Amino acid sequence: MSQRYETERAVLMDDVKQVLKDAEVLYKAAVDDGTQEGKILKEKLKAQLTKAQEQYAHLESNVVEKTRAAASNTNDWVHEKPYHAMGVAAVAGLLLGAFLSRCGR
Numbered sequence: 001m002s003q004r005y006e007t008e009r010a011v012l013m014d015d016v017k018q019v020l021k022d023a024e025v026l027y028k029a030a031v032d033d034g035t036q037e038g039k040i041l042k043e044k045l046k047a048q049l050t051k052a053q054e055q056y057a058h059l060e061s062n063v064v065e066k067t068r069a070a071a072s073n074t075n076d077w078v079h080e081k082p083y084h085a086m087g088v089a090a091v092a093g094l095l096l097g098a099f100l101s102r103c104g105r
Helices: 004-029 034-081 082-103
Strands: none
Touching: 004 034, 004 082
């Protein structure tokens, strides 16, 4: 799953980079001049932006779905094994306390 997430993230970042490149070209071409080239660049920029927004929405929904699943699994585990959960919380608290006490010196 992590590999799939990284792949989707890389594709999204490439699309965002392409949108920025197209926006720079559009800016340099002075879109307001009314030329056919300016209109084509504007349409291309809009298409790239729409694609990037769709991919971002898809990636965001995947992240939300995975987070909810992880929270649900954690909740189930805590209810099934409360003493294990308290032990994990205690160890995490001890480690955090030790780390913070060393950083404070």
